[in-house]
């Protein structure tokens with residue numbers, strides 16, 4: 330064995346030993362819905378964790394033990410901060426002291442549906458300024474296949490360090506499902522793929538300290554593609570359910586009953602449900618990373634484009650349902666008071682990103698509807714410059730029409746049916762309730 334080979338083997342062995350003994354100093358860049366739960370999980374596993382974020386308010390709150398992520402109670406965060414296991418900073422020079430870094434920054438789409446890599450690039454530039462041999466870096470932000478090796482790797486290797494020998498690089502898709510009490514960061518299996526086999530092995534070892542199940546794959550590209558397959562699968566199947574709803578609506582069949590009956594088939598079918606449109610930071614966005622990438626390789630992602638179109642039409646469809654329901658009640662949308670129940674993009678959480686509720690509200694408002702909303706998770710919002718505050722559920726009595734857009738558990742549906750004169754239910758939240766005032770999607 331050459332002397333340099335011995336040195337490089339030692340680099341991996343030292344890092345592995347630090348990880349096994351939990352002496353590795355863990356860094357999480359980006360303390361949002363993904364990063365904060367991950368930081369908490371590693372701190373709980375006994376590591377000393379430093380969170381790095383550019384948002385001073387989040388840093389202040391983390392250091393005060395005050396959680397802003399629904400799935401992490403402050404009662405879980407605060408003891409970790411008090412015991413010195415977890416702290417947050419905006420100072421990237423903290424990287425000098427770290428052994429591992431997970432990058433969990435946003436990856437939005439530009440208006441043109443091109444990937445916006447600026448957060449990954451800017452965080453990696455900062456990391457690179459303080460980067461040193463012996464580190465493990467794992468990108469977790471959802472992105473197009475090739476990002477880790479083509480974009481991140483050159484930035485880290487610029488100082489002459491070689492991946493797989495001097496440092497280790499992986500991609501691991503984040504699968505967190507905010508608001509899901511059954512599956513959280515610790516018990517969702519974690520896929521990880523490295524730039525080299527040594528990278529994958531160290532990535533696997535790292536996650537297995539804090540998470541229940543780790544699934545190693547052969548490359549960063551496979552790991553990147555796994556996430557895109559999962560979310561494209563969901564997006565296309567929701568698109569199919571939405572198209573079913575449009576078709577069933579036209580021919581007068583109850584789509585919900587159809588899906589429930591089909592779901593009794595014990596094999597070969599998995600139910601997806603229609604709704605007011607896609608929301609959140611993942612399902613409406615991630616498949617377009619894939620279509621952008623494959624377009625460069627000369628392949629049009631036709632399923633993705635089609636499902637994107639159908640899902641994008643759903644807020645219009647809901648608006649038309651409301652319009653028809655009001656017309657049938659002898660009231661035009663113009664001047665009617667419309668109460669939207671639930672504005673976050675999915676039930677029981679406060680995340681408003683890409684929420685179809687905003688589209689539904691805007692469409693109704695542009696047609697002259699007087700729109701208000703009720704959402705215990707979202708105290709206030711801005712609708713094209715109009716500041717709205719969440720109204721109490723009782724205000725349904727004064728509305729001409731109530732539209733259930735997001736079916737939060739906290740809503741008293743019995744009371745709602747009692748109070749509201751007319752309800753358009755886009756989520757089948759009133760399943761089983763028989764009333765002439767309910768119009769279903």
Ligand SMILES: NC(=O)c1ccc[n+]([C@@H]2O[C@H](COP(=O)([O-])OP(=O)(O)OC[C@H]3O[C@@H](n4cnc5c(N)ncnc54)[C@H](O)[C@@H]3O)[C@@H](O)[C@H]2O)c1
Nearest residue numbers: 359360361362363382383384433434435436452470471503
């Ligand atoms: N939220 C989800 O349910 C979910 C699920 C799976 C995957 N993801 C993916 O995980 C990634 C992160 O998503 P999120 O929901 O946690 O986003 P988020 O917006 O909640 O959090 C991102 C954090 O990164 C910080 N940040 C931005 N630029 C930074 C920089 N240059 N340096 C340091 N910090 C920076 C922001 O201030 C913010 O706190 C995205 O790629 C997303 O697609 C999200």
